Amino acid sequence: MEQRRLGDSGLLVSAVGLGTNNFAGRLHDEAARMVLNEALEQGITFIDTADVYGGGSEEGSGGSESQLGRLLAGRRARFIIATKFGFPMGDSPLERGASRRWIVAEVENSLRRLRTDYIDLYQVHTPDAETPIDETLRALDDLVRSGKVRYVGHSNFAAWQIADADWTARTEHLARPISAQMHYNLLVRGIQAEVIPACVAHGLGIIPYFPLESGFLTGKYKPGGEGHGRLSESARAGGVMSPANFERIAGLERFATERGHSLLDLAFGWLLSQPIVSSVIASASTPDQVRANVAAAEWRLTAPELESVAAL
Ligand SMILES: NC(=O)c1ccc[n+]([C@@H]2O[C@H](COP(=O)([O-])OP(=O)(O)OC[C@H]3O[C@@H](n4cnc5c(N)ncnc54)[C@H](OP(=O)(O)O)[C@@H]3O)[C@@H](O)[C@H]2O)c1
Numbered sequence: 001m002e003q004r005r006l007g008d009s010g011l012l013v014s015a016v017g018l019g020t021n022n023f024a025g026r027l028h029d030e031a032a033r034m035v036l037n038e039a040l041e042q043g044i045t046f047i048d049t050a051d052v053y054g055g056g057s058e059e060g061s062g063g064s065e066s067q068l069g070r071l072l073a074g075r076r077a078r079f080i081i082a083t084k085f086g087f088p089m090g091d092s093p094l095e096r097g098a099s100r101r102w103i104v105a106e107v108e109n110s111l112r113r114l115r116t117d118y119i120d121l122y123q124v125h126t127p128d129a130e131t132p133i134d135e136t137l138r139a140l141d142d143l144v145r146s147g148k149v150r151y152v153g154h155s156n157f158a159a160w161q162i163a164d165a166d167w168t169a170r171t172e173h174l175a176r177p178i179s180a181q182m183h184y185n186l187l188v189r190g191i192q193a194e195v196i197p198a199c200v201a202h203g204l205g206i207i208p209y210f211p212l213e214s215g216f217l218t219g220k221y222k223p224g225g226e227g228h229g230r231l232s233e234s235a236r237a238g239g240v241m242s243p244a245n246f247e248r249i250a251g252l253e254r255f256a257t258e259r260g261h262s263l264l265d266l267a268f269g270w271l272l273s274q275p276i277v278s279s280v281i282a283s284a285s286t287p288d289q290v291r292a293n294v295a296a297a298e299w300r301l302t303a304p305e306l307e308s309v310a311a312l
Pocket residue numbers: 018019020021022048049125155156181182208209210211212213214215216218220228229230231264281282283284285288289290292293
């Protein structure tokens with residue numbers, strides 16, 4: 001498995017990672033154990049979760065971290081664990097956001113659920129307009145200094161917020177964010193205009209989320225309703241499975257097939273052909289999907305091929 005540095009940092013992550021927003025909510029312990037074991041077998045060491053994942057399970061929010069904690073027992077050191085905070089963990093306005101108060105409380109909850117004494121990458125899940133960025137960064141820096149957190153990242157920041165956070169961290173001598181987790185895939189390329197240039201300029205690695213557009217870019221969904229999985233059950237189904245998007249993936253699939261590849265190969269290969277992308281963290285429901293995803297991540301597109309995809 002190829003290892004990539006996360007941004008300008010020294011942290012190495014596997015080029016294919018594993019997202020776990022389906023852990024606990026959609027996968028019971030035994031199914032999740034099989035997925036995790038196969039990931040390790042395939043060389044995947046980078047695991048992404050969040051405090052809020054696990055909704056729909058008996059455990060509710062926190063379920064994904066708790067399930068991971070149970071499954072990682074005895075082998076935690078073999079993985080790079082990324083988690084996040086910031087989305088509501090309860091009804092109270094005190095249980096969300098990026099204030100010092102919530103960060104210091106919630107990191108303890110995540111450490112307890114994950115059954116670990118350190119988090120490799122602690123990410124601000126979403127910008128908090130109510131909290132000054134220097135307060136957030138100083139609280140995170142304290143966690144880095146105490147050893148509870150190794151590196152800091154964020155998610156869903158606008159380009160100006162990425163620049164602001166980096167500049168604040170630098171001038172205040174605080175731990176600089178090393179990664180930006182963003183919605184990015186063959187069909188959703190909005191970050192190319194401003195967020196990617198900001199990440200290049202400030203030395204952050206991109207961790208694309210929804211890399212398969214929730215399964216749509218595997219090609220298993222067909223016009224007329226064929227194909228079943230979390231996407232067909234989700235509120236996003238209508239928006240993603242539009243006639244225009246079916247047309248677009250037909251063109252992408254043709255492009256891949258003409259070169260002896262599948263749409264899944266293109267979904268992974270296109271992302272990993274961009275040096276700014278550090279790890280592709282697709283979730284998987286089964287060990288077969290893990291194997292397919294790792295096999296799909298081999299293709300590196302040439303510059304002319306990347307230009308053709310941009311035009312499609
Ligand atoms: N930072 C953020 O705001 C944010 C937001 C969303 C997600 N994330 C992170 O990004 C990760 C990935 O996102 P995601 O899981 O929602 O979307 P995704 O990776 O685009 O789609 C994953 C889903 O596609 C299906 N799939 C995966 N591999 C397949 C294969 N080889 N063949 C057929 N189907 C396959 C599986 O669902 P089925 O088997 O049910 O079809 C799987 O759960 C999450 O786990 C989470 O860690 C972050």
